[in-house]
């Protein structure tokens with residue numbers, strides 16, 4: 001791993017073909033320095049700063065000017081990462097791989113990462129773009145997982161979804177992709193990689209992926225439910241007539257599907273329990289809950305495609321929640337492995353739960369949450385759905401023969 005905050009004993013980052021290197025564009029502009037190891041003919045004068053307590057970059061070493069620069073599509077490598085020892089004034093490189101990189105979500109997300117919006121200013125990031133045959137042509141992406149050994153984050157935004165495809169088919173077809181990618185990760189990825197599965201059905205895809213990657217801690221896999229949390233916060237803010245940032249402690253429990261449970265019992269508005277601020281409890285139980293559960297489908301109906309911009313925003317939020325300490329008293333939702341959970345949820349599934357992070361890439365489940373009958377009943381339903389999905393992909397998780405008895409009245413957000 002190449003990032004200090006995740007693994008202080010990290011190996012030195014190195015650059016493989018097809019990796020694109022970006023430097024946050026928000027670098028301070030008051031000083032220029034050249035990078036050691038950069039070919040004389042292509043040496044970049046890139047803005048950088050050296051604080052009083054940092055080491056000044058030593059004199060430039062040049063390499064054989066005849067050797068070819070590495071170019072990938074329109075991007076050429078100008079920063080030789082092997083020279084890292086000599087560029088101590090720079091933060092360590094963060095490696096991020098994005099699979100499904102030519103898709104709609106990635107189209108928004110990649111530029112956010114490259115602009116410095118996700119990991120902050122003065123932070124070098126390297127993006128590795130992975131994709132299917134189509135994306136090799138579209139952005140010269142790499143179809144292979146073989147060079148993922150130094151990644152800090154891996155974002156899976158893939159999943160084909162054909163018209164009329166049954167949910168069981170989707171589980172099988174996408175599940176096979178995630179099984180394959182899990183195996184590849186297991187073979188080559190850093191043990192510290194944090195994997196965020198976005199492609200639907202994301203909870204069960206994350207489960208398949210982690211089961212096929214036994215060398216990587218199951219805790220490192222996430223299914224994206226942050227979009228649902230953001231949607232829930234937005235609805236509560238609108239109802240209460242407050243700004244979005246006044247809404248806190250919102251948990252999405254369970255599956256990223258229409259059985260998900262947006263928890264208004266533990267949520268707060270301006271520090272007060274939601275039920276004290278929003279007196280219309282019928283609205284909370286019925287309208288609010290259903291609106292959040294079905295928002296994905298409503299969007300597909302209106303727009304004709306699944307949400308991409310808001311999803312990319314929520315992926316940014318999800319990453320930032322892992323790399324910055326969670327504000328005191330608050331938490332965030334993520335679909336994570338249930339083993340050892342304090343809520344009595346069946347072990348061995350990927351279930352959205354409330355998490356806190358110290359900002360080191362890891363997280364802990366929040367213990368001090370309360371339950372009532374309404375919440376327990378709803379959680380049981382989404383749990384049953386995830387257990388059914390798990391049985392449906394048993395052939396992909398190494399747990400025997402698949403039996404697909406999916407509950408008929410539950411759907412993915414986009415299926416309604």
Ligand SMILES: NC(=O)c1ccc[n+]([C@@H]2O[C@H](COP(=O)([O-])OP(=O)(O)OC[C@H]3O[C@@H](n4cnc5c(N)ncnc54)[C@H](O)[C@@H]3O)[C@@H](O)[C@H]2O)c1
Pocket residue numbers: 099100101102103104105106130131132133134135157158159160161177197198199200202224225226227228256306307308311
């Ligand atoms: N979890 C969430 O909150 C959430 C929200 C919105 C969308 N989604 C899901 O995210 C996924 C991606 O959405 P999108 O709008 O970007 O879709 P998209 O169709 O625009 O992009 C998917 C990309 O994946 C690529 N791909 C297909 N098979 C692949 C494979 N085997 N390996 C690598 N790449 C492959 C395709 O070429 C395409 O570029 C969908 O499954 C969607 O349902 C999840």
Ligand SMILES: O=C(O)C[C@H](O)C(=O)O
Pocket residue numbers: 200227295296297299306307412413414415
């Ligand atoms: O792609 C979908 O099915 C919908 C998506 O997961 C969403 O919540 O917007």
